[in-house]
Amino acid sequence: MSATPIESGGPPAAKPSAGGRAWVALGVLWFIYVLNFLDRQLLSILAKPIQDALHITDGQLGLLGGLYFAFFYCFIAIPVGWLADRTNRVAVVSIACGVWSAATIACGLSRNFGQLAVSRMTVGFGEAGGVPPSYAIITDYFPPGRRGMALGIYNLGPPVGAALGIAFGASVAAAFSWRDAFIAIGAVGLVVALATPFLVKEPRRGGLDASPARAASAAPARAGFWATVKMFFSTPALVLAALGSGVTQIVTYGLGNFAVLFLMREKGMTLNDVALWYALVVAIGMGGGIFASGWLIDRYTRRSKTAYALLPAMSLALALPFYIAFVWAPSWPLALALMLAPNFLNYFYLSSSVALVQEEVRPNQRVMAGALLLLVMNFIGMGVGPTYVGAASDFFRATHPDNSLQIALYTLIPVYLAAIGLFLWLARVLGRNTPKAETVR
Template sequence: MAGAPAAAAIPGAQAARAGARAWIVLAVLCFVYVLNFLDRQLLSILAKPIQDELGVSDSQLGLIGGLYFAMFYCILAIPVGWLADRTNRVRVLAFSCGLWSAATAACGMASSYPQLALARMTVGIGEAGGVPPSYAIISDYFPPGTRGTALGLFNLGPPIGAALGVAFGASVAAAYSWRMAFIWVGVVGVITAAGVWYFIREPRKGGLDAAPEPLSAGRAPVASPGFSETCRGFFANPVLRYMALACGATQFVTYAMLNFTVLMLMREKGMTLEEVAVWYALVFGLGSALGMFLSGRLIDRLARRSRTAYAYLPATGLVLAIPFFIAFVAAGRWELALVFLFLPTGLNYFYLSPAVTLVQEEVRPDQRVLSGALLLLVMNLIGLGFGPTYLGMASDFFRASHPHNSLQMAFYTLVPFYLLAIGLFLLLARSIRRQLAQETTP
């Protein structure tokens, strides 16, 4: 796998268009991803009423939204990915969706912090089988040259899920209670899981990639790579390694923001739950959706000219995001803060579609789920595991000296992580150039 070229299409595949079934499957998988992220983000959206009822600190919120969740979500994604590569990926996805949805409903029944933490860990266990199988299923429904766009559309799941979570969760919490929001979303997810199980067809693995070379006389077929071989190949490939690390540094910022932006807007900038349900939902939903979709379209175009676009596109997005991020944090009122938040919300997500597309085209078809899980392991363990955990602890640290704006002070400390992510994407560009040079050397 190390240094493998991007997947080539079978003859005519580059010009082929995906069929109607592929687009229906993509829409269903995107809805599952919406639920995946909606379930995950309800905790941060409803942080204020949860804190008021259960007496949870910022550090505790950071742990259950970050490290405790990520330990199960990231690590279990590896064996689940290995299993999905060798079995039915659709069934793995459906079972996982049912599990995390039931656990989400259980969050609404928690009466103490330990119970809430246990339910969130179970959500992490279920969500470990959500995204990697979906990446591979989409890659077998859409030919090379269209996957960036398809995966870009699929990656609209997080912004749509987060925006719906904000609008739905805040509205239900304001009208009823934060508990009902968790329970209702969980029930919808269980019903969706049953639909995926019965109505989505498992595609043939690698059916749209280059046909294997005909076997010469006496030459045995190439065996499917084992678990350890795929893992070694992934981390031995500097392109994949730097992409995973750069995404991890980016997600350190994005997940820290996702878990505490609503709390900062409400506690330190005067926003109400009703205002969150409308205005923050619009800003986050539109901004991140535009970023996801635009980056998917751009990477399909730019990568045809140079594969370094997989690195330069997300790096450019982060450079442009920094000044607007600082202005968002510094704003005194929530109205002005949301104006400045719109651009970094989109630019922060310029990394995801390029990362997923690069990994899916860099490896063999029977390594895609596990390779996608390895990508998620690195970037989510760093970003999801430590980003919210760090920011919550930083807020508690600043509480003594800045009791009225401790989260604002903590948010300022995310700027160096922006710079770290940019530096890692530049190292990725250098690795891609070296790989291209090796491929063209006779």
């Protein structure tokens, strides 16, 4: 890797204060995140034709989208985060994009479950290097008070990627083959990986932080690996943000990995229906929710840090009754209409937790702290959610062959309640740690 340390002796870093350059960087990193999530979601979008071609069960699908993927995605993120905190973060993102895009092409060439499993694990290996460095790059391009919105825009990558994946993947699969969808999207990612170093320049670490003295003293020092790990897991607010996000992701990944299969197999949708209507629901619902959450975070965290926790808690409480109605709905048009609300409200946690972690740690710990956040929340959510729902569906198949996925999705209701409880606990911790003067404007 031709990575250059950002400390003295390396080439001059890009000025993070350049407004136009900051938005170009955000746009490129956002598009990479779109590809990241698009590649990741193709498996769930094309679950039905993949099942028909490779003869795999719901439980095996859950492992491919859950535990197998999460193991590599989560744990490789730690050494990648350590490396990116010490070297050129843009180079790390570019190389990671190339790896996961090549692995996506390999998914399309797989001929059995074993080959597909290895390809999916390699996708996870590559995607581990995409998000944590991007969080830190964006934080160093945008000043405090604008980071919530910037990270909110960046976190629109998943809904846009999911929506494009649904529309493109389902359309290609319906017209040609599910294999062609993997190969085409992987090829686009390889081109973007090559172009990224020419479009995004490495910003100075901590250059826009509120305290110039703090940034100046922190920038030359390299954060120790174990010191950062100890700091993260000894800080209650960071741990609770990661746990609350992880439990929330049991719902979002558990539902997300099986929603298309559920709607097609148990509600009667076709691939053409999925390509249009489900794509719109994801784009409008999830995209609107993530964008709105970024704006709300910037607005209300100026008054009190407790907003980082109260906003996700309130949004999940509002989402729960609509989620129950969605799973119950007797037809796919009604189910999709009801699904808009959970898709909008389920993702407030994401920008909130990311912004909180990035604000609470030193500039030279941001990539590593972001990687630790992803490790906890994704290993819980991505590792448990799809794996559990797939296994539960297989379990209920013997007694409820026509609606085993519906029953499996009903069992996620207590998970909502656990996530709400964790975010309320986080709000209490943040309230204790916030000086009284900060809570009143």
